[in-house]
Amino acid sequence: MTNKTIPKFLMLIDGALTGGVNDGWLTSVNPANEQEIGRFAVAEAVDVERAALAAEKAQPAWEERSMTERARLVRETCRRLSERADEILSLEVRDTGNTIGRMKNDLAAAIGLVEYYIGVAPELKGETFPSPASILRFTLREPYGVVGRIAPFNHPLYFALTGLAGPLMAGNAVVIKPPEQSPLSASILAEACRDVLPAGVVNIVNGPGAVTGQALVQNPRIRRLAFTGSVPTGLAIQRAAAEVGIKHLSLELGGKNPMIVFPDVDLDAVADAAVAGMNFAWQGQSCGATSRLILHEDIHDQVLERVIARVGHILPGDPLDERSGMGPINSRAHYDRVLQHIANASEDGAQLVIGGRRPAGREFEQGYWIEPTVFSQVKPGMRLARQEIFGPVLAVMRWRSLDELVSLANDTEYGLAASVWTRDVAGALKLSRRIKTGVFGVNSNSWHAIGVPFGGAGNSGIGREECLEELLSYTEIKSIHVAL
Numbered sequence: 001m002t003n004k005t006i007p008k009f010l011m012l013i014d015g016a017l018t019g020g021v022n023d024g025w026l027t028s029v030n031p032a033n034e035q036e037i038g039r040f041a042v043a044e045a046v047d048v049e050r051a052a053l054a055a056e057k058a059q060p061a062w063e064e065r066s067m068t069e070r071a072r073l074v075r076e077t078c079r080r081l082s083e084r085a086d087e088i089l090s091l092e093v094r095d096t097g098n099t100i101g102r103m104k105n106d107l108a109a110a111i112g113l114v115e116y117y118i119g120v121a122p123e124l125k126g127e128t129f130p131s132p133a134s135i136l137r138f139t140l141r142e143p144y145g146v147v148g149r150i151a152p153f154n155h156p157l158y159f160a161l162t163g164l165a166g167p168l169m170a171g172n173a174v175v176i177k178p179p180e181q182s183p184l185s186a187s188i189l190a191e192a193c194r195d196v197l198p199a200g201v202v203n204i205v206n207g208p209g210a211v212t213g214q215a216l217v218q219n220p221r222i223r224r225l226a227f228t229g230s231v232p233t234g235l236a237i238q239r240a241a242a243e244v245g246i247k248h249l250s251l252e253l254g255g256k257n258p259m260i261v262f263p264d265v266d267l268d269a270v271a272d273a274a275v276a277g278m279n280f281a282w283q284g285q286s287c288g289a290t291s292r293l294i295l296h297e298d299i300h301d302q303v304l305e306r307v308i309a310r311v312g313h314i315l316p317g318d319p320l321d322e323r324s325g326m327g328p329i330n331s332r333a334h335y336d337r338v339l340q341h342i343a344n345a346s347e348d349g350a351q352l353v354i355g356g357r358r359p360a361g362r363e364f365e366q367g368y369w370i371e372p373t374v375f376s377q378v379k380p381g382m383r384l385a386r387q388e389i390f391g392p393v394l395a396v397m398r399w400r401s402l403d404e405l406v407s408l409a410n411d412t413e414y415g416l417a418a419s420v421w422t423r424d425v426a427g428a429l430k431l432s433r434r435i436k437t438g439v440f441g442v443n444s445n446s447w448h449a450i451g452v453p454f455g456g457a458g459n460s461g462i463g464r465e466e467c468l469e470e471l472l473s474y475t476e477i478k479s480i481h482v483a484l
C-alpha cells in the first residue's frame with residue numbers, strides 16, 4: 001500500500017481539524033496483520049501550546065454556561081458518537097487488535113459513565129460553616145481551567161470520552177492526548193466535539209509520549225493532569241510536572257492483581273473466573289487482569305488442570321470475527337516486551353504449562369500474535385511474580401499459611417485490585433484489611449460499577465476514578481469569608 005491510499009487523521013485544536021505546525025505524521029498499524037491503516041498528525045510542543053491556549057480562552061465562557069446546558073452539549077456529543085458506533089468499532093478493532101465481540105460494549109459503557117458524571121454534577125457544590133450572624137463563611141468549587149488527560153492504548157475511545165466528561169461537567173476545558181499506538185478513533189471524537197461543542201472546549205492532540213505527552217505535562221496553562229498508563233510513565237510525569245510548577249495529578253497506573261483461592265471453593269467456578277479475570281479476550285491488556293492466581297496447595301493441581309483446559313479452548317483469530325477468542329498484542333514494541341517477559345519467566349525457573357508462542361497457521365504469520373500463556377511454579381522473587389506484563393500471561397502460585405499468603409499477595413509495587421475466593425466471607429473481609437489494594441473482590445473479579453471508586457494503592461496510582469471523588473477532583477475549593 002502506498003502512502004497515497006492511506007487515510008489521514010487530523011487533530012482538534014480550537015474547534016478546527018488540523019495537522020501539526022511542523023507537518024509531522026506517524027503511521028498506525030493494524031496489529032493483526034501489520035498493515036498500515038492510517039496516518040495521523042503529530043502535535044509538537046508548539047501545537048500543544050495552541051491547544052492549551054485555545055482551551056484557556058474557551059474555558060471562562062464554558063464555565064458560565066448552566067449545568068443543564070453543559071449536560072445537553074456533552075450528551076449531544078455522545079449521541080453523535082452513537083450514530084457512528086459501527087464506524088468507531090470497526091476502526092478501533094483494526095487499530096487496537098481487540099476482539100470485536102468484547103469491544104462492542106466499550107462505547108455504550110463509556111456513554112453510561114458519561115451519563116453518571118452528568119447526573120452527579122449537581123454535587124459540585126460547596127459548604128456553609130457555623131458562624132456568628134455578622135459573618136458568612138462558605139466554600140465554592142471552582143474548575144482548574146484547563147485539564148490535561150493522557151490515555152493508554154487498551155481502550156482508546158473509552159478513555160478519551162469518559163476522560164473529558166468529568167472535567168467538562170466541572171466547568172473545565174480539556175486537552176486530551178490519545179495513545180500513539182491506537183489514536184485513530186479519537187478523530188471521530190474530534191469531529192463530534194467540533195460539531196457540537198464551542199471551539200477550544202475540547203482539544204485532541206496526538207503523538208508520542210516523549211514529545212506530545214511531555215509537552216502537555218509541562219504546559220504552564222495546564223494545572224490539573226489526569227493520567228492513565230504505566231508506573232514508569234506515571235513517575236516520569238511526576239518528575240516532568242514538578243520541573244515546571246505545582247500541578248494537581250491523578251494517576252491510574254498498572255496492576256499485578258492477585259486472585260487468591262481458598263480450598264473450600266467450587267473448582268470449576270474458580271477456574272472459569274480465573275480465565276475470565278485474565279481478560280484473554282483483551283490479550284490480557286487490562287490493568288485489572290488477575291495475572292497472579294494464588295492457589296491453596298490442597299486444590300492447586302485441580303484448579304491448574306482446569307485452567308489449562310479452558311485456556312486451551314481460547315482460539316486467537318481475526319479480531320473482526322465475532323468468534324475470535326483473542327486478538328493480537330497491540331503493537332510491535334509491546335509484543336517484543338511480552339515475549340521478553342515470557343523468556344524471563346522461563347529463565348527464572350517458572351514452568352510454562354501452555355502457550356508462550358506464536359499460534360500456528362498462515363493467518364498468524366504476520367501480526368503480533370501470542371498464544372494465551374500460563375506459567376506454574378512461580379515463586380516469590382521471580383520477575384513473573386512481580387512485574388506487570390499487560391499481556392496474556394498468567395502466573396500461578398501456591399500458598400499454605402495465611403501469613404505466607406498475605407506476604408505473597410503484597411509482594412509487588414502494585415496495589416490496584418485483588419480478589420479472594422472462599423465460602424468464608426467473614427474470613428475474606430478480615431483478609432481485605434491485610435491486602436494492599438485499592439479494589440477488593442470477594443468471590444468476584446468485577447471491579448467496575450458506576451459510582452464506585454476505582455484506583456490503586458501502592459504504586460498503582462493516586463486518586464480514584466469512576467466516582468464522585470473523581471468529579472470533585474477537577475475542581476479546587478475556594479473559601480469565602482463575608483463580613484455582613
Ligand code: NAD
Nearest residue numbers: 151152153179209213214229230233236252253254255287
Ligand atoms: P504508557 O504509560 O506507556 O502510555 C500511556 C500514555 O502515556 C500514552 O498516551 C503515552 O503516549 C503517554 N506517555 C508516555 N510517556 C510519556 C511521558 N514521558 N510524558 C507524558 N506522557 C507520556 O502505558 P500504555 O502502554 O499505553 O498502557 C498500559 C499501562 O496502562 C499498563 O501499565 C496498564 O496497567 C495501565 N492502565 C491502567 C489503567 C487504570 O485504570 N489503572 C487502565 C488502563 C491501563
